[in-house]
Amino acid sequence: MPRLYEIYLPLVQSINDYGENFASIRIRRPVLDAIDDGAGSDPTLVAVRDKLRAKMEQWAGLQDHETFSEFFEAYYEGVFYLAALHRELSLRNIPAGGDKGNTPDFETINKPPVNFEVKTIDVADPDRTYDKIMADGLDAKIEAEAQAKRTGHGMTAHTIAPHGAAANFKEVVEQVMRK
Secondary structure (H helix, E strand, C coil): CCCHHHHHHHHHHHHHHHCCCCCHHHCCHHHHHHHHHHCCCCHHHHHHHHHHHHHHHHCCCCCCHHHHHHHHHHHHHHHHHHHHHHCCCCEEECCCCHHHCCCCCEEECCCCCCEECCCCCCCCCHHHHHHHHHHHHHHHHHHHHHHHHHHCCCCCCCCCCCCCCCCCHHHHHHHHHHC
8 A cells, every 4th residue: 555655745746846835835744654654553543544545536636726625634633643642642533524513523532531623724715826826836937947048047936825815914814714
């Protein structure tokens, strides 16, 4: 069975080759490797690993921002769980929803049970925002390559607005809260 990073690497390379996105650069190999390594003996890490693998297999390409955002959320559930293990906090995952409605992601094994819902801050309006980030990144790449052909080096910069057109911090917080 291929390891998570082996599956992720060609996906992130295709994203970065096109113009990258806000979240892909935050996915780290050591975390994916720790999830793979722990899944041999930890049923919660098996569930996290399987969720990550399923999202990567479901991903339909550069414009499938919804699935990538779901992968990003599952990744940070794994980060949270690994951090809890490091702090010797024993958790178990809670299967999503079903007939119970909204459920937290984890609960403590020891009593009294304490529930945890992992929230991942992603961009506002992922479809439109990621498309713009990727298009701007591709334009910057093309411009840098053109400069490099003319002068021997090329460089560009572009601004990412992960919270859309927020005019101030209050609007940023409101957009994040809506997410």
